[in-house]
Amino acid sequence: MKNFKLYLSAVAVFAMLFTSCSKDETNPSIEGEKATLTFGALVNDLVANRAASKQAVADLPECTDDTPAFVEIALSLNGTDVVGDVENPFRVDLVSGQIFTKEVAELELDPNVYSLDYFTVHNADGDVIWIAPQTGSALGEFVDVTLPLSIDLRAGVKKYVDVPVLCYDNRDVNEYGYLFFELDTNQAIKFCIFGNYCPPSEGGRHYPAEYSVSVWSGTDATGTPLYTDVQNQTGTYDNGDFYAEPLCFALPDTDGTDDYYFEITLRSSDEYGNVEERVIRQGSINDVIVKSFFDGDDNLDYYHFREGCDGDDGPPIFETPGSEAEYYATCAYPMNNSNSVALAYFEVKDNMLKATILAAGVTPNQQHPQHIHGPEDGSNATCPPMSADANGDGLISLAEGLPYYGGVQLSLNNEDGSFPTANAAGFYNYQRTFDLTGTSLSAWENLAVVVHGRNVGGSYDATLPVACGQVNNLNSNSH
Numbered sequence: 001m002k003n004f005k006l007y008l009s010a011v012a013v014f015a016m017l018f019t020s021c022s023k024d025e026t027n028p029s030i031e032g033e034k035a036t037l038t039f040g041a042l043v044n045d046l047v048a049n050r051a052a053s054k055q056a057v058a059d060l061p062e063c064t065d066d067t068p069a070f071v072e073i074a075l076s077l078n079g080t081d082v083v084g085d086v087e088n089p090f091r092v093d094l095v096s097g098q099i100f101t102k103e104v105a106e107l108e109l110d111p112n113v114y115s116l117d118y119f120t121v122h123n124a125d126g127d128v129i130w131i132a133p134q135t136g137s138a139l140g141e142f143v144d145v146t147l148p149l150s151i152d153l154r155a156g157v158k159k160y161v162d163v164p165v166l167c168y169d170n171r172d173v174n175e176y177g178y179l180f181f182e183l184d185t186n187q188a189i190k191f192c193i194f195g196n197y198c199p200p201s202e203g204g205r206h207y208p209a210e211y212s213v214s215v216w217s218g219t220d221a222t223g224t225p226l227y228t229d230v231q232n233q234t235g236t237y238d239n240g241d242f243y244a245e246p247l248c249f250a251l252p253d254t255d256g257t258d259d260y261y262f263e264i265t266l267r268s269s270d271e272y273g274n275v276e277e278r279v280i281r282q283g284s285i286n287d288v289i290v291k292s293f294f295d296g297d298d299n300l301d302y303y304h305f306r307e308g309c310d311g312d313d314g315p316p317i318f319e320t321p322g323s324e325a326e327y328y329a330t331c332a333y334p335m336n337n338s339n340s341v342a343l344a345y346f347e348v349k350d351n352m353l354k355a356t357i358l359a360a361g362v363t364p365n366q367q368h369p370q371h372i373h374g375p376e377d378g379s380n381a382t383c384p385p386m387s388a389d390a391n392g393d394g395l396i397s398l399a400e401g402l403p404y405y406g407g408v409q410l411s412l413n414n415e416d417g418s419f420p421t422a423n424a425a426g427f428y429n430y431q432r433t434f435d436l437t438g439t440s441l442s443a444w445e446n447l448a449v450v451v452h453g454r455n456v457g458g459s460y461d462a463t464l465p466v467a468c469g470q471v472n473n474l475n476s477n478s479h
Helices: 054-058 138-142 287-291 398-405
Strands: 005-007 070-077 080-083 090-093 112-122 128-131 149-153 167-169 187-197 210-217 224-231 234-236 242-244 247-253 259-267 279-286 303-307 326-334 341-349 352-360 370-374 407-411 428-435 448-456 459-470
Touching: 128 167, 187 210, 187 259, 187 287, 210 247, 224 247, 224 259, 247 287, 279 287, 279 303, 279 326, 279 341, 287 341, 287 352, 326 448, 341 448, 341 459, 352 448, 398 448, 398 459
Parallel strands: 187 303
Antiparallel strands: 070 080, 070 090, 070 112, 112 128, 112 149, 187 247, 210 224, 210 259, 234 242, 259 279, 326 341, 326 459, 341 352, 352 428, 370 407, 370 448, 448 459
16 A cells, blocks of 8 residues: 655745836836736645545646746636636746746736636646645645735836745555464474494494485375485594484474385495495384374384395384285274274295384273284275174174184284283283284284274273284385
């Protein structure tokens, strides 16, 4: 929007000068004598009076630094035009470098009372740069004298008549946009990676790995990129020891479940030399898995990969491209109005199964039975809908869920027969390697993982299903 300031850039006195070489104002009644009109200029200030309407202001010319060159006037006597008229005003040039008009024959007039009906000031190009306001207009409030202006013209008088004129100082207002902020309280959660590399030629010697990581939002590399080829920091301490720092990422944690797809690429290093730079880990995790690495209120553990080394990743949540192993996974989502979620990750090679389960939102300080389920006929296991609640008590019991996910095909327990116990924050990490020789499992894609255990009616029911997920084959997603 625009604002404005009004200035009387010039109140032109363009006064009337009556020239007579032998007469002066002491004898105003001499007959037959004429007087010559000449106009000059006067400056005034209008800042104190801003009563003009926008319409009146629009009639004003913008103030400029242009030099006035001539005026246009309309002069009448008793209603009869004498010099020019309002529609066709008469031009009178200014004296060069001055602000009064030249002597012209048309303004050599008989003494009488004339009316100045129109008055404008122009630059050399003919543009109006000042105007005289009319009586009754809003602009008239800015000056003491308005048009029509009565001029008592007498013989032998060198007379100046002040003619106030106005222009409009049309300045641009400083414009601003008004910015407000609305808080979006979504959080970012931290996930860190550390790695070891064991060169095949060095018999299992561990080196801190140099690597880069790319992360996408979603379950594969077609999602929105979050980080691209971020490389970990390495160096050498003053004692000569080579070190590598964990690589940490802030990941969006919005309402619901957030998925993140990772690719970890091994890089050459000054410490262990050149390697085939390749993707060594890849896979999708979610915010539940990330939070399972939280260690108390203030700390977190990192995901630790061991490329070419003895021992498993800690924990093995990503697949290894090019491995002869088969990889399967599921995210088990809440059942029975629980807040429990679990990621189950399975690596199968030569009848050996490495099972990893990371659970969150389960009942703290309690054991949680967990199993791989599947129908005996090998059909597809599914997670039961609430309509499976046959007795209408608002809960799907173990028995009520069996027609959907089937019976237990493998208990994911510890070697002593116990099940993992959640910590005080409701998290647990489970890892175990099984020998599947002699075990008959249905096709992995037809299986489901069910986690059990929740307080009901003031007591802990270790059989109640709290999370369920159908197993997916990850091998088709390998690059």
